[in-house]
Amino acid sequence: MTLKIDPVAAGLDESRLDRIRDHxxxxxxxxxxxxxxxxxxxxxxxxxxxxxxGQRDRERGLPVTEDTIWRIYSMTKPITGVALMTLYERGVFQLDDPVHRWIPEWRDLKVKERAEDGTERLVEPLRPMSVRDALMHMTGFGMSTLSLRTDDKGRGFLDSDATLETFCQGLATENLDHQPGTRWIYGVSTDICARLVEVMSGQRFDDYLRTTIFEPLGMPDTAFHVPDDKVGRFAASYGRARDKSLRLLEDPEQSAYRRQRTFLSGGGGLVSTMPDYLRFTQMLLNGGELEGTRILGRKTVELMTMNHLPGGGDMTQFALPGGYGEVGFAGMGFGLTMAVSLGPVQTGQIGSAGDYMWGGMASTTFWCDPAEDLLVVFMTQLIPSGTFNFRGQLKSLVYPTLL
Incomplete structure (x- = not known):
């Protein structure tokens, strides 16, 4: 695939676009x-x-190309959200349905309640955890449950023989750190959504994504692993050394992504390409349709990209102090697996109220702006995200090009 570039049709000022590359x-x-x-x-x-x-693989001197395969990590989350909402459109669930309807082991989950003297007791949840809670990182499962991402050999779930089913069985032995729907905690919620897709659909998560989203949209390179015939296009992953120099974290030839995995992380397991992810985000911006193929209804996309935080608040009111998400908290509401801007004054960034967005651990990011019929996708491989504010800088560069 070769992307067709037409700045005039896109209503962009060509004289200002070069600022993006220069920067x-x-x-x-x-x-x-x-x-x-x-x-x-x-x-x-x-x-x-x-x-x-620049280069997708510095050690081999290979350049970034249009078909470069990138680890998108948490940019998997909106894809998982779309998958679950296709089942909503079939009448399988309502947002406020209890999760234990599909994961019955969770029917008796308790909540840890802390007294002022530091003592702790277990209490009943004020209400059951809902599907909406899972879509919003508000299940009540705390950061401590991330320890369940390792098996008894200390391997991360992405590299072990765990499955979404066994992962959720493990969570059944945990207690909730907070009452469902009261705290925004960036953790395991979207993996729970992936398991709900499996139980509701009767299909394995990767098969459901392939048949319901990837094949209909024409996204051939988005998957949970990189096969041998594509590894030459797979980017290397980098981090920063103590002296701030770039260091190799994962050689594509040796990557765990080269084998089929059993733990199909709805929260961060996919790889993709720029053309593939552009097609996914354009589908969202179009109201659920791309080139005659409809994945979701227009009103469902609107539902996903509204602020669902209680009282219309922002994430500063609900995220734990010192917590982390892939976008800033100030002025950010949260929809169903995506952050939603409350407006440029509240966020301190140029843009529009109603922008929706997310990013990934390797510093990938995207946002869609329905008010301007605009979308931007950025791919790189630097861990951790948040090292540099790529999304904020790109907003400063992109919006001045709009005619």
Whole structure:
């Protein structure tokens, strides 16, 4: 696939678009802060800007290309949300249905309640954990449950023989850290959503994604592993050494993604390409449809991208102090697996109220702006995300190009 670039049709000011490449090349690639990246800007259904900068594999001297395969980590989450909402559209569940209807082992979960003197007791939940809670990181499961992502040999679930089913069975032995629906905790919730897809559909999660989203949308390179015939396109993963120099974290030839996995993480297990993820986000921006293929209804996408936080608040009111998400908390509401901007004044960033977005652990990010019919996707491989504010800088660069 070769992306067709038409800045005029996209309503973008060509004289200002070069600022995007200049900034990313000068400040990040040439400065050795990232090995390479790609960025795409689409508006009114047209890709108006696309650029490849630097290398996907610095050790082998391989450049970033359009078909480079990237670890998208938490940008898997909106895909999982879409998958679950396709089942909503079939009448399988309502948002406030209890999760224990599909995971009966959780029917008797208790909540840890802490007294002022530091003592702890177990109490009944004020209400059952709902499907909406799982879609919103508000299940009540705390950061301590992340320990369940390792098996008895100390391996992470992504590298073990665990499954979504055994993962949820493990969670049945845990207690909730908070009452469901009261705290926003970035943890295991979207893996729970993936398990709900499996139970509700009767299909394995990867098969459901393939038949319901990837094949209909034409996303051939989005998957939970990288087969041998594609490994030459797979990017290396990098981090920062103590001296802030770039260091290799995962060689694509040796990557765990090269084998089929049993733990199909709905929260962070996928790899993808720029063209694939553009098709997914364009489908969302189009109201659930792309090139005659409908994945979701328009009103369902609207439901997903509204702020569902209680009282219309932002994440500063519900996230734990010192907690982390893939976007900032100030001025950010949260929908069903995506953050939703309450407006540029509240966030302190240029844009529109109603932007929805998310990012991934390797510093990938995207946002969709329905008010401007605009979407931006950024791919790179630098862990952890949050090292640099790529989304904020890209917003400063992209919005001035809109005509």
């Amino acid at each position: 990313l090349a000068r400040s990040y690639v040439d400065a050795g802060k990232i090995a390479g990246c790609s960025v795409a800007v689409a508006r009114d259904g047209h890709v108006g800007y696309y650029e490849e900068i």
